[in-house]
Amino acid sequence: xxxxxxxxxxxxxxxxxxxxxxxxxxxxxxxxxxxxxxxxxxxxxxxxxxxxxxxxxxxxxxxxxxxxxxxxxxxxxxxxxxxxxxxxxxxxxxxxxxxxxxxxxxxxxxxxxxxxxxxxxxxxxxxxxxxxxxxxxxxxxxxxxxxxxxxxxxxxxxxxxxxxxxxxxxxxxxxxxxxxxxxxxxxxxxxxxxxxxxxxxxxxxxxxxxxxxxxxxxxxxxxxxxxxxx
Numbered sequence: 001x002x003x004x005x006x007x008x009x010x011x012x013x014x015x016x017x018x019x020x021x022x023x024x025x026x027x028x029x030x031x032x033x034x035x036x037x038x039x040x041x042x043x044x045x046x047x048x049x050x051x052x053x054x055x056x057x058x059x060x061x062x063x064x065x066x067x068x069x070x071x072x073x074x075x076x077x078x079x080x081x082x083x084x085x086x087x088x089x090x091x092x093x094x095x096x097x098x099x100x101x102x103x104x105x106x107x108x109x110x111x112x113x114x115x116x117x118x119x120x121x122x123x124x125x126x127x128x129x130x131x132x133x134x135x136x137x138x139x140x141x142x143x144x145x146x147x148x149x150x151x152x153x154x155x156x157x158x159x160x161x162x163x164x165x166x167x168x169x170x171x172x173x174x175x176x177x178x179x180x181x182x183x184x185x186x187x188x189x190x191x192x193x194x195x196x197x198x199x200x201x202x203x204x205x206x207x208x209x210x211x212x213x214x215x216x217x218x219x220x221x222x223x224x225x226x227x228x229x230x
Contacts, residue, residue, distance in 0.1 A: 035155055035156055036156055036157055036158050036216045036219070036220070037156065037158065037216055037219060037220030037223060038220055038224075039149075039156065039220060039223035039224060039227065040156070041151045041154045041155060041156045042154065043227055044149055044151055044156065044197075044199060044223060044226070044227070045151060045197060047074065047226065047227060047230045048072070048074065048079050048081075048197060048199065051070055051072035052072055052073050052074070053070040053071070053072055053073075054070075054071055054072065054073040054078065054135070054140065055070050055071035055134050055135040056133060056134050056135065057070075057133075057134045058070045058134075059071075059080075059082075059129060059134065059168060059169060059170035059171075060168055060169050060170070061082050061083045061085075061169065061170065061171045061194075062083070062085070062169065063166075063169065067168070069081065069082045069170050069171065071135050071140075071170075073140075074199075074226070074230050075226075075229040075230050076201060076202055076222070076225060076226055076229055076230075077199050077200060077201050077202055077222075077226055077230075078140050078142065078199075078200050078202065079197060079198060079199045079200065080170055080171075080197075080198050081195075081196070081197050081198075082170050082171030082194070082196055082198070083171040083191065083192055083193050083194050083195075083196060084152070084171055084172065084173050084177075084178060084183055084191050084192040084196045085171060085172040085173075085191050086172070086173070086174075086175055086178055086185055086186065086187045086190050086191050087120055087125075087127050087162075087163055087165075087172050087173060087174050087175070087187075088100065088101040088103075088104055088120045088121070088174070088175050088187040089104065089105045089106070089107065089108050089117070089120055089163060090106070090107065090108040090117040090118040090119055090120045090162075090163075091106070091116060091117050091118070091119045091120075092106060093119060093120075093121040093122070094121065095121050095175060095185070095187075096119075096120045096121045096175055096187065100186075100187055100188070101187035101188060102187075102188060103187070104187070108120075108125075108162055108163040109144065109162070109163045109164040110144030110145060110161065110162055110163065110209060111209075112208065112209060112210045113207075113208035113209065113210065118162045118163070118174075118209070118210065119176075119210070120162075120174040120175045120176065121174075121175045121176060122176050123160070123162065123174060123176050123210055123212060124150070124157055124158065124159035124160070124173070124174060124176045124177040124180055124212060124215070125159050125160050125161065125162025125163060125173065125174045125176075125177065126148045126150060126159045126160070126161055126162065126163075126172070126173045126174075126177065126198060126200070127162070127163045127164065127165040127172035127173060127174075128142060128161055128163075128164055128165070128200075129164070129165055129166065129167055129168070129169065129170050130164045130165065130166065130167040131167065132167035132168070134167065134168070137161075140202065141202030141203045142161060142200050142202065143161065143203070143204070143205050144160075144161055144162070144205075144209070145160050145161060145162075145205045145206045145207065145209040146160065146161040146200060146201060146202075146203075146204045146205055146206075147159075147160060147200075147201045147204040147205075147206060147215055147218050147219045147222055148160065148161060148198055148199065148200045148201070148219075149198075149199040149201075149219060149222075149223055150173060150177055150181065150196065150197070150198055150199075151196070151197040151198075151199070152181045152182075152183060152192060152195060152196045152197070153181065153182060153195070155181050155182065156223075157177055157180045157181050158212075158215045158216045158218075158219035158220070159173060159174070159177050159215065160206050160209055160215050161200065162174060162209070171196065171198075173196075173198075175187065178190060178191065178192075199223075199226070201219070201222040201226065204218060204222055206218055
């Protein structure tokens with residue numbers, strides 16, 4: 001989780017780019033169509049217009065912001081609406097490493113089937129807040145490898161629960177998730193300030209966790225059930 005405001009970081013990145021201190025590709029990601037599965041973003045969003053709060057309090061979206069984001073409950077799922085900070089943790093890759101990400105950690109809370117950390121650059125995954133008095137994700141039926149529908153700008157991307165973050169902050173997903181949704185995935189200057197909806201399907205688990213195609217297939221089934229049950 002990035003302990004700074006995205007707006008300020010983006011402004012600073014623009015200044016560095018102008019000064020020739022950042023590579024051009026660090027400033028923006030090429031948009032990619034991300035309508036995965038058969039359920040539309042509009043249909044999913046229509047089911048999460050109101051919140052039945054299940055968290056004991058609310059979360060911040062960044063360290064310096066106030067706590068405004070509740071975790072909400074629905075039949076078969078939980079959801080929240082927040083920003084998206086970029087998680088580049090896990091296996092070192094071309095764009096996820098200590099040189100590209102000042103907050104890089106070479107591990108993730110949940111691991112691939114071979115025991116190695118996940119690859120943030122290639123696997124769409126979402127970060128859930130670590131357990132606290134605010135909310136315990138496992139008590140809500142959310143597991144490592146669980147399916148998440150991430151919605152932004154009328155696009156749906158299916159991801160897995162892949163990492164845990166600070167106990168007071170919410171709104172973070174992997175480099176691959178951001179890129180697929182057309183969000184700048186740069187771990188230092190990228191992300192989205194708002195407008196991201198995360199729908200986490202209870203008691204779901206993708207196997208193996210690193211199979212994105214399995215996440216899409218299961219996610220599409222669960223999204224259809226979600227529409228039918230809410």
